[in-house]
Amino acid sequence: MQCVSEMLCIWPIPGALSAYVSEFVDVELGIATGVAYWFTYSISFSTLIATSAAEFNFWPSIQESTGIHAGILYLLIPVAIVCANSLEIEILLNNRNLDWKSATEFDSDAAGNWFAALLIGMSIATFSFVGIEIVAASALEAKWPRQDHKSKVSSSLNITPRPNDTLIGNQIKFSAIFISVLATVVYVVAAFLVTLDIYRGDCALPRVSWLSEDIKSNCTAPGSKAAFVAIALESGIPHLADLFNVFLIFTCLTCTSTNLYVASRTLFGLTSGLEGGKGQRWYLRILAWFGKTNRHQVPIRAVIFSAVSFSWVPFLQLIGKPDTRSSINEFIEILSQMASIGVLIVWGMNCLAFLRYHKW
Template structure:
């Protein structure tokens, strides 16, 4: 048996030294793929007469990879857990609030097309993320991909932006929850209910739920996810039933499609400009399709069964590395959640446009635009509360069905609660993924020691420190409404809406960087294909369907289309708010975070003394070491 060799250069202080007395763990051949014991490429590139020793059977070394337990999470989430966590994070309040805003802004055609086009963009982005995620389902995956294939400091900035989007999203959803309670308590709300229950008690309960063992939490996510899907189907049925009932009363909902390209003339000069605004609004609803990348660090191994006999399947399980099976667990959620969201949002937007006119008084409007010139309330039921801002609630009230609006609003409250819980889960896992591999030992800078403190878990392997910090960072935001109320037209309401919109901008930035990372990864493995095959680096041959976990469609053309689409939304669609005149609110909500993100990237470059250039992917030696390093991280994490 050979001596234990030195670990890879990425290994931090928590990856304990391996001693001869503790060798009962993992058996790894010296020269097999995925092993941190591989011979350097420079030695393998010698001529054949210098490599006779390679013909000998590989030596086996018994090693034990022993990360400290408080730096690890449990890998217990199955595919159904990952899928429902992603459902809970994606099918959120945007489904019920943003559809009405799009309808008011650009009419019924936009209510369908905006959700459909943004959904296709999210699908294209997820195709790129899924391909890398199935190979490397690792902690902090979205940050690591950008760091390894684009730029190290950019990857760090992406991780911070991704954490921000879900941490601030948690606070914004709690603020939205108060607005939904105001449906029953009145426009001004009840400060006792809002402050004591909504802003304080509910966040504490959600933190407690997220602190549960991951197996229990995953089960709760499955239950709430199933209920959320059932609620979605029920609301779809209600919208269809209301439309059919409306026809019996003498008018047909499709009459609202007689002029499908109407628009709010106070917000835009033409329908095209209004439609571009709708694309920006629709993005918020698709936040969460990439959540599976954040929860992958807790996914359990899952075999990919093919049409083989039971004995062959058992043999496949025995020979397939545990870490590669984890990629099979995340694949279904990563592939299909964007399609589910696209179908759900597009159909919901279409059904809403059949049941309520675009000029209805209680459709949510852009808070910074005075749209009173377009409002005609002569035919609106007096029973609709003045603070109603959800198109579906307004439709339920107008239907005349007793208590239907109350039931629908309960659905909205439940949706908001489950989405807030998942936002907190994602934020905590993103922060943990960013900090869990930091070296917080003696001699390290104080800020690294501080950040590494968040990369620890409790006795249940839950990143409680990261969770509490993520919740506390923006939980103060909803309390501002105690002074200014829940209306988005007040200065406090606008401030909260800016934060919520900034979270969606942050997600689009993350999407953009992921697509860029995939493009560079794709060309990298294509350029060095022969070298990678010669060195037998596993799971990186896109031509090998048995070895390659998932091959996305129409690449790299699809990736370039996705990159162009993300940049178009960030620059053009967000800028359309300013084409009718400059307004501080849309400018800040659309571009403030972009400025902050770029400034953060520059600051990281300066602080780390880094060079202004992409990661070098031209040198085959460096590429092989980089890919082995990613395999090492995957191996250690599993």
């Protein structure tokens, strides 16, 4: 993030994370990085819709209604998010006494060995950190601070004022560095508190999708509750689990909106520099069409395309056949893991771009 912030200070540009790789490393590699970045956020938009729907299933009346899932959760909510883009609480409640000597144990049904289990855990955890680099996607649209009255007076007295570039740099550096640090601290502390309060094999927790139903031993039904919701349920405090679940749904949907924003701006950055006039190849003309904005300076074409590309994914959960449901859940989980790997590639390529930039 410090590398990205330094490059943003000197060159805020649409599609910055792919443009930096193209400029300082290789043009084709920059395009591939941009495509990976768009895929990460476009597929994350759809998988988060599916995740929020799973959170709604906490209430039985919604879980049993296919119409609510299809009409509201999978259709109206994404449409509302597209429109939006166009225009202290106690954690340790149950005080469990867990055996920390088993910290290196893993689910042998989910992974063949400890190292594979570690990699699976890292991949799942990476999904939580997707987005700390969003400052690079939003830098060009931010309203930058203007020189204040004192700077104008200093200029009239022939005193060198503080340039706007310095103000912009400070704004970017603060967001790029401290937001990522804050996210890291919050996620790590939250995960640590969860391990103190609930057993890793608790039946209420979701399991990886490739495990068959009979493997989920000692559990009458597959779990689907978030860790904090499961902890709140066991605490016995009235309506605390409902409160946690509402908060998780809110954060999931706002994160979904952010993902659509980043996906659309990434697609816009990839296509805004293309020439789509006569004589160009047909696919270049199509791609250049997405590099245009409306009269409000919003890349609405890129917004709609990014939302529609994987909008069919959540609807797969409506298939009710037991023999296909596990395969569908596994497919959705694979897509979300591909998104995590995609953003890791983007981060790595921008670190390489900074090294080349720094050398030059």
